Amino acid sequence: MTESEMFRPAFDGSPIGMVVLGPDGALLDVNGAFARIVGRTVAALRTYRLRDLTHPDDIPRDEELRWQLDSGELPYFQAQTRLIHRSGDAVWTRMTVSPVTSEDGVQRYLAHVEDITEIRRAKDLLERRALYDHLTGLANRTLLLDRLEAALEARRTDAHTVACVFLDVDHFKVVNDSLGHEAGDTLLQEIARRIKGAVRPGDTVARLGGDEFVVILESIPTQEAAEAFLTVLAADIQVPFTVSGHEVVPTVSVGLALAEPEISAESLLRNADTAMYAAKQRGRARVEVFTTELRSHALNKLSIEAELRTAIREGELVVHYQPIVRLDTAEVVAYEALVRWNHPNRGLLLPDEFIEICEEANLVVPLGAFVITEACEFIAAHPEYTGRVFVNVSTRQIGSADLTRVVTAALDATGIDPSRLGLEITESGMLIATQAARSDLDGLTALGIDLIIDDFGTGYSALSSVLLNPVSGIKLAREFTLRLGDRGTGDRISTTVATLTRSLHMSGVIEGVESEAQRSIARQHGWQLGQGFLFGHARPADELDLGGPALMAGTHDGPVPSAG
Known part of the structure; x- marks a missing residue:
């Protein structure tokens, strides 16, 4: 038996593709495994050369490797080569090629070919996940x-x-919290599409997470050219968009930073971020x-943030x-607790x-x-005071921060009646759509805590915040108090909201009352409760006159809310 x-x-039965190549790359012999890899028959393949089946981009490299094999520079070579399947798809293979001499003394090549397409796909997927945002594909x-480092390096030889x-x-959290995270994701994907559609082919668009996007404009001639592009981009982004049945007009706050000599990618990105914050x-x-003045402002902000952490820890x-008062008698019926920093x-x-x-640094939860x-300790320490105390609550405290647990702990520690405490929440806070947020609001109501809509009328869905939530009272925003007496929109809104509170059997308070004229007009519009500098500034507990009358909620039509 010959060799x-x-x-x-072994050749025919091998599970790995095997090919005998002539000096010119002709397929002298192939086995069934190789034929299956490229989707052709063994007989048909004997009419091909290897380059006929190789992806054009891989041919120059493979021919160079075969030349090094012929010259003796390499004993063999292994390469990841794309072969073209009969369907036209590229098949990733690991090809190992060794020189062999046939029985007749002719130089040939033996190639072992493994299909690694699935391995490559898994690797590409991992690399994509490592380099691309999964939500937007950016x-x-x-x-x-x-890419920014590469662009800065190329800039050294570019006049631009x-x-x-x-x-x-802007206001992405309102959309995300009120319409849900799925709606928020849809909005982000649409904005990503619009940004991608506005840039030039060579520019890079990235998403850093959340609602933050970055664009690298390479080889831009001037600041004016960059600003002109941003004018077009902003217009594209602001086209109305319907998400979850609601029309949204997206806007963006944009920071622009131009590369300075020897600047790093991290520094340039930080400069653009600083300008965006401005x-x-x-x-x-x-x-x-971006300007150097903005950098100084950012450093000052960091300093204040560090001091704030110390202030919370050290009791500063x-x-x-x-006070919140009856407008007719100026009698105090409640107080609003307002934080101050004794720096x-x-x-x-203030x-x-x-x-x-504090909000940006996520310090608002402990604060x-x-x-x-x-506020609870104030109520417990002053039995002579029989009214209520109201506390402003940030949207960040609702849901994930477990506001119900925080309130329960304070009530248990002081032993006060839950009805003595009320919480003021903005409209966006009332409209948060997450299950945790809904559970928080329901839990607070179950405790007997009154929820008051703060700054009513400044949100984009004021009536929804009243109708869809366990609301006990409304506080009209100061912006409307400033327009009292205009005999126009200001007066009409004030009268309408006062009527609304009565028709819904809620209590209402008008905030920002600073003059007797405003007090008089507010009473004419139907307001019974007010708050503002006319009745007193916020003062420490030891400066308050707590011995006078203080009415509980039952004295009025509904609970007593506060004003900011």
Whole structure:
């Protein structure tokens, strides 16, 4: 038996594709496994050359490797080569090619061919998950930074520059919380599609997570050119879009940063992020360009955040109490608990100076728990006061932060009647659609806690927040109080909301009353309760006159809400 005859059964029966190649790459012999890999018959394949079955992009590399094999530079070579199946699909293979000499002394090649398509697909999927956002298909942070570094490197030989654009969707949390996470995801996918459709072919679009997107504009000639592109992009994004049956007009706050000499990718991205934050601070739906002044402001913000963490830990926060009164007699019927920061160097700071940073740093949850506990301790420490205390609640405290547990713990620690405590929640907080949030609101109501809509009329779905939730009272936003007496929209809204509270058997309070004229008009419109500087600023507990009359909710038509 010749060597060929001995070799034939192993060749034909091998589960791995095997090919004998001539010096010119002709397929002299193939086995059934190889024929199945490329979807052809053994007989038909004997008329092909290997390059006829190889993906065009892989031919130059494979021929170079065979040349190195012929020259003796390599004893064999192995490469991942794409072969073309009869269907036209590319099949990934691992091909190992070795030189062999036939019985007649002619140089040939023996190739072992394994189908690794599924392995490659799994690898590509893992790589894609590592480099791309699963929701939108855009680049993720890792791939973004890689491409940004490449763009900055290419800039060294380019007269143009690189622009980094940081976009944040305005009021995305309202959509996500009120319409649900599925609606939020749909909105993000649509915005991603619109951004992708607006950029040039060579530009990179990425999603960093949440509602943040980044665009790399390579080889951009000037700042003005970048700003012109952003004008078009903003217009594309703002086209109305229907999600879950609601029409939404998306807007974005945009930060633009241009590459400086020797800047790193991380630094350029951070600069664009800083500019975006400034756009949000200055009204949203706008573009801000990064400057060194913005960097200084960002560093100051970080400093305040660090000090806030210390303030919460070291007890620098205090609670003051502002009265809620009957408009006819100015008799105090409740107090609103308002947090202050007793800063060791800057003195007493009002919430406007730190609450926003507190929200962004996710410190509002421990801060909110502190105010609730302080309010309960205030009630327990002053039995001579028989009224209620109301506390503002952030949307971040509802649901995942388990507000019901926090309130229950404060009630248990102080032993006060739950009816003595009320919580003010904004319209967006009332409309949060998650199951955890709904359970929180229902749990608070079951405890006997009254829920009050704070700043009523400033949200986009005010009546829904009343009709769909266990609401006990309404507080009219200060913006409407400022328009009292205009004999127009301001007066009509005030009268309508006062009538609404009575028809729904709720109590209502008008906030921001600062003059006797406003007090008089509010009474004419039907308001019974008010709050504002006319009746007193927020003061520490030891400065309050708690010995006078304080009416409980039952004294009025419904519970007594507070005002901010």
